Amino acid sequence: MYQYTQVDQQIVNERVEEFRDQTRRYLAGELSADEFLALRLMNGLYIQRQAPMLRVAIPYGLTSAQQMRKLAHIARTYDQGYGHFTTRTNLQFNWPKLEEVPDILAELAEVQMHAIQTSGNCIRNTTTDHFAGVIEGEIEDPRPWCEIIRQWSTLHPEFAYLPRKFKIAVTGSQQDRAASQVHDIGLHLVKNAAGELGFEVLVGGGLGRTPVIGKVIREFLPALDLLSYLDAILRVYNLKGRRDNKYKARIKILVESLGIEAFRELVEAEWQFTRDTELKLTHAEVERVKAHFTPFAYAADAAEDTRLAQHLAEDEAFKIWYERNTRAHKVPGYRCVMVSLKPQLGAPGDITALQMEVVADLAEAYSFAEIRSTHDQNLLLADVRQADLYQVWQTLSEHNLARANINTLTDMIVCPGFDFCALANAKTLNIADAINAEFEDLDYLYDLGDIQLNMSGCINACGHHHVGHIGILGVDKKGEDWYQITLGGSAREDASLGKVLGRSVAADEVPRVLRVILNTYVELRQPEESFLECVRRVGLTPFKEKVYAADH
Amino acid sequence: MPLIINRQLQNVDPWTRLQSVEGESLSWPETKALISGTDWPTWAARCPAKLELGVSITADTTLEDLTPWLDRLSLIEICFEVFRDGRGFSLARLLRRAGYQGELRAAGDVGQDRLAYLERCGFNAFVLPEGRDPLQALAAFEQIQVHYQGAADDPRPIYRQEA
Ligand code: SF4
Numbered sequence A: 001m002y003q004y005t006q007v008d009q010q011i012v013n014e015r016v017e018e019f020r021d022q023t024r025r026y027l028a029g030e031l032s033a034d035e036f037l038a039l040r041l042m043n044g045l046y047i048q049r050q051a052p053m054l055r056v057a058i059p060y061g062l063t064s065a066q067q068m069r070k071l072a073h074i075a076r077t078y079d080q081g082y083g084h085f086t087t088r089t090n091l092q093f094n095w096p097k098l099e100e101v102p103d104i105l106a107e108l109a110e111v112q113m114h115a116i117q118t119s120g121n122c123i124r125n126t127t128t129d130h131f132a133g134v135i136e137g138e139i140e141d142p143r144p145w146c147e148i149i150r151q152w153s154t155l156h157p158e159f160a161y162l163p164r165k166f167k168i169a170v171t172g173s174q175q176d177r178a179a180s181q182v183h184d185i186g187l188h189l190v191k192n193a194a195g196e197l198g199f200e201v202l203v204g205g206g207l208g209r210t211p212v213i214g215k216v217i218r219e220f221l222p223a224l225d226l227l228s229y230l231d232a233i234l235r236v237y238n239l240k241g242r243r244d245n246k247y248k249a250r251i252k253i254l255v256e257s258l259g260i261e262a263f264r265e266l267v268e269a270e271w272q273f274t275r276d277t278e279l280k281l282t283h284a285e286v287e288r289v290k291a292h293f294t295p296f297a298y299a300a301d302a303a304e305d306t307r308l309a310q311h312l313a314e315d316e317a318f319k320i321w322y323e324r325n326t327r328a329h330k331v332p333g334y335r336c337v338m339v340s341l342k343p344q345l346g347a348p349g350d351i352t353a354l355q356m357e358v359v360a361d362l363a364e365a366y367s368f369a370e371i372r373s374t375h376d377q378n379l380l381l382a383d384v385r386q387a388d389l390y391q392v393w394q395t396l397s398e399h400n401l402a403r404a405n406i407n408t409l410t411d412m413i414v415c416p417g418f419d420f421c422a423l424a425n426a427k428t429l430n431i432a433d434a435i436n437a438e439f440e441d442l443d444y445l446y447d448l449g450d451i452q453l454n455m456s457g458c459i460n461a462c463g464h465h466h467v468g469h470i471g472i473l474g475v476d477k478k479g480e481d482w483y484q485i486t487l488g489g490s491a492r493e494d495a496s497l498g499k500v501l502g503r504s505v506a507a508d509e510v511p512r513v514l515r516v517i518l519n520t521y522v523e524l525r526q527p528e529e530s531f532l533e534c535v536r537r538v539g540l541t542p543f544k545e546k547v548y549a550a551d552h
Numbered sequence B: 001m002p003l004i005i006n007r008q009l010q011n012v013d014p015w016t017r018l019q020s021v022e023g024e025s026l027s028w029p030e031t032k033a034l035i036s037g038t039d040w041p042t043w044a045a046r047c048p049a050k051l052e053l054g055v056s057i058t059a060d061t062t063l064e065d066l067t068p069w070l071d072r073l074s075l076i077e078i079c080f081e082v083f084r085d086g087r088g089f090s091l092a093r094l095l096r097r098a099g100y101q102g103e104l105r106a107a108g109d110v111g112q113d114r115l116a117y118l119e120r121c122g123f124n125a126f127v128l129p130e131g132r133d134p135l136q137a138l139a140a141f142e143q144i145q146v147h148y149q150g151a152a153d154d155p156r157p158i159y160r161q162e163a
Helices: A006-027 A033-042 A065-078 A098-110 A143-153 A223-240 A251-258 A262-274 A281-291 A309-316 A314-325 A351-368 A384-398 A429-438 A442-448 A507-524 A531-538 A541-547 B039-048 B063-068 B087-097 B112-120 B134-140
Strands: A045-046 A052-056 A063-064 A082-085 A091-093 A170-172 A185-191 A195-205 A213-220 A326-328 A332-337 A348-352 A370-373 A381-385 A453-456 A468-479 A480-487 B001-007 B008-010 B016-017 B034-036 B053-058 B073-082 B102-109 B125-127
Touching: A033 A045, A033 B063, A052 A098, A063 A065, A065 A082, A065 A091, A065 A098, A065 A351, A065 A370, A082 A351, A143 A223, A143 A281, A185 A223, A195 A223, A213 A223, A213 A262, A223 A251, A223 A262, A223 A281, A223 B087, A223 B102, A251 A262, A251 A314, A309 A314, A309 A384, A314 A326, A314 A332, A314 A384, A332 A384, A348 A351, A351 A381, A351 A384, A351 B016, A381 A384, A384 B001, A429 A453, A429 A507, A442 A507, A468 A507, A480 A507, A507 A531, A531 A541, B001 B134, B008 B134, B034 B039, B034 B073, B039 B053, B039 B063, B053 B063, B063 B073, B063 B087, B073 B087, B073 B125, B087 B102, B087 B112, B112 B134
Parallel strands: A170 A185, A453 A468, B016 B034, B034 B053, B053 B073, B073 B102, B102 B125
Antiparallel strands: A045 A052, A052 A091, A063 A370, A082 A091, A082 A348, A185 A195, A195 A213, A326 A332, A332 A381, A370 A381, A468 A480, B001 B008, B001 B125
8 A cells, every 4th residue: 555755744744733733723712713614624623513523534445454553542542432434435533622633633644644635625535446456357456546636635725725525536447336426526447449548537426415427528538647637627616616605516516507518618728728737647656656556465375275165164154244245356265355334233334443453453464454444334354365264254253343234235324414413404323223123134135135225314415315226314304303215326337316205204114114115126126136226127106106105 | 914925024015005986086106006996907007107006806806807917917916705715726826827927915814824825826925814923924834845736836746856
């Protein structure tokens, strides 16, 4: 993974001292609350319902074992012993003390981490496919490009006060596990007819109050032109994006109102000024960054192991976990191991300090000391020898990290909702608990196959409900929590927005309604047809009829 | 209000501010006239040639509005009405890219924590809001010493700079 140079370290260190000074001035009353707000947001610090919340950047979801141990240490020392992984693959601490945040940032800097630009109206953490570099059929590993974007966007002097936050995702294969089509900019690594590397560039995707699928602004951007083109898009947006209404300030609204053609013309015109300047990447710089992401020294004889076959034959629970929570690796004899942060009891994406340490130890012993956090709020040990899987599973099981539910209904994406978030309309964690209680029978879940359930506590859509196969949105009706249900969304390469099923339902009705929806699917499905395919084929009407049958 | 030019605190501002009011004529100063108000082009056209001319604008003004005047102007002041409005950062870069070499001032809601960013975008002068400590503000330029990306101050990203 990327290792800081002296320059990277200096930037992070200076930033810590700068924020220490800003915090001091704020606490001394020299800096207004409003002004400090913009500054603390740029350092990942929110004030939430209960306490401040600090969001630590995990660039493109990659952490070392050492960094994970540091996060565990911070959780224990400065927080209540746990953290929460977000869909931006970042980690949130829910209970830090404002005056201790500079110390936390200093601790992070010791392990090449920071919280820069994890909030505020600036360019946020760039995300990517969590299987980057380890799956078959990839055009190229997207992570070096993410790192290049990270460096370019970090403390960018011109793009720190954009109309609204700005999110970029990069994919390296035909498959999209980074929800790139619902990002402000989605970048897809592609090759042109001449075999040259470049990007297909999408712009103006997003969720929130006005969900939109991104549009292609450029079918092929030569790879070395990446930053000059991003610069052009950002400058047009910074100058022309709306600033009078925060719900209309994202780039998607600008693109929609101008139309993609007119927007493209503006960007291309701006780009002509910069494409052949120092913004053009050099081969040497790209190679320098790529050198940090070379494949590990995989054991040539890993596939000769026979223990895996034996354990699979002997231990049914292990076999189920293996089938559900591990994925193919491009190197024979290795597997990718999903670490489920979706236990039966507990908030999706939460992880205790001890669990962080357990995962760090496992990574060190079995997966080249690296851990990835995923868009769907799980962790991944990407490079585990098959011979070690049994041991890894046993340890994960002991620590409640091996629930064999990856990609099933209970592998939900859920935002923290009303329990933590000051913007929420409704609770989400109690609904997640109720769903876990209603659908604890794993055999039933396996029979249902892959289902992505996404839930948000308000229209800001941090839980990506629009693009869940099943989406749940908390709404406030006269002080009570109600839930609107959508069906048919997808964040993958076949991205689509879910459609509203009908009137919203009360909190205690959600599990029953889900049960009816799933039973309807089981009745209607054709052989091998997934939930999403079925919804797309039959439409919402049959589901609507069953769910609201009692109303008639 | 404290004025910093090229990282130096100034004792006096040599410019005379002229607020144009509709229907009334301006009385021109001896040397340096700084015009504000949306009808500044009208007044700029009438400005005696022997005077140095400056304009004070908001980010609603575009590069295209200013282009015909760039050779005539020796001061452009961009007023930030609220600090969240980041258009001025990009406008400054466009002005420098268009070849404007005169004084580029940031005024309005200019907190010390934005000074270094503003400078990197091409501003060389800053009017701080009343009551701010100018010495602390001067220190703010030095807080972050290295930069990944190029900007108006130095177009080279870090990897293109000599070690
Ligand atoms: S979706 Fe709403 S409730 Fe959930 S985290 Fe985002 S802002 Fe908070």
